[in-house]
Amino acid sequence: QVQLQQWGAGLLTPSETLSLTCAVYGGSFSDYYWTWIRQPPGKGLEWIGEINHSGSANYHPSLKSRVTISIDTSKNQFSLKLSSLTAADTALYYCARSPRLITSSGAASYKLDYWSQGSLVTVSS
Amino acid sequence: EIVMTQSPATLSVSPGETATLTCRSSQSIRSNLAWYQQKPGQAPRLLIFGASTRPTTIPTRFSGSGSGTEFTLTISSLQSEDFAVYYCHQYNDWPRTFGQGTKVEVK
Numbered sequence: 001q002v003q004l005q006q007w008g009a010g011l012l013t014p015s016e017t018l019s020l021t022c023a024v025y026g027g028s029f030s031d032y033y034w035t036w037i038r039q040p041p042g043k044g045l046e047w048i049g050e051i052n053h054s055g056s057a058n059y060h061p062s063l064k065s066r067v068t069i070s071i072d073t074s075k076n077q078f079s080l081k082l083s084s085l086t087a088a089d090t091a092l093y094y095c096a097r098s099p100r101l102i103t104s105s106g107a108a109s110y111k112l113d114y115w116s117q118g119s120l121v122t123v124s125s
Numbered sequence: 126e127i128v129m130t131q132s133p134a135t136l137s138v139s140p141g142e143t144a145t146l147t148c149r150s151s152q153s154i155r156s157n158l159a160w161y162q163q164k165p166g167q168a169p170r171l172l173i174f175g176a177s178t179r180p181t182t183i184p185t186r187f188s189g190s191g192s193g194t195e196f197t198l199t200i201s202s203l204q205s206e207d208f209a210v211y212y213c214h215q216y217n218d219w220p221r222t223f224g225q226g227t228k229v230e231v232k
Contacts, residue, residue: 035221045161045169045212047221060220061126094168098216110216111159111174118168 022095033109131224148213157217
């Protein structure tokens with residue numbers, strides 16, 4: 001059974017950097033894209049970015065200047081760093097798995113089939 | 126960025142009835158669409174991918190259809206556990222984007 005467990009600081013002040021790590025238990029680690037999604041309180045889902053086992057990452061353009069997703073294949077873990085935090089970054093942050101889909105254009109992520117339970121990050125002075 | 130628009134925002138349905146949810150994309154995404162269910166305090170759960178493919182663990186009362194820019198999620202014979210928020214998600218292009226959600230509530 002695949003499980004994703006995440007951890008990181010839950011209360012941060014404006015201008016600080018958010019740091020979350022997601023560990024993957026069960027299943028292969030190399031055949032997937034590893035994704036971060038967030039959900040502001042009472043609102044919808046926002047895709048932050050993803051990374052594959054080779055370290056190739058895609059980011060949401062609105063966050064690209066502040067976000068870094070990295071991967072540690074030796075530990076089956078991947079991480080999110082988001083800098084220059086503001087109150088607008090307050091959200092429930094999820095990590096999720098996306099299988100790799102082979103298309104005519106190459107490999108790509110698609111469905112998000114396993115999710116963590118999420119962790120609330122609050123940005124407040 | 127591909128904008129995903131879901132309608133209605135809230136759908137009031139009686140148990141046992143059928144719910145029909147719609148998701149439209151701002152440009153064609155072929156069949157590169159997934160649907161998720163989210164209950165309060167829980168992570169989203171994958172219901173449908175490829176616009177119409179249901180994972181083996183998902184009950185057959187959930188079905189998806191559509192391609193291009195218009196998609197539908199149909200929930201037949203609604204059960205009590207189906208009252209939740211539903212999101213569509215396109216993976217045709219980057220950045221991946223979600224609809225704003227449709228809440229299915231008890232009528």
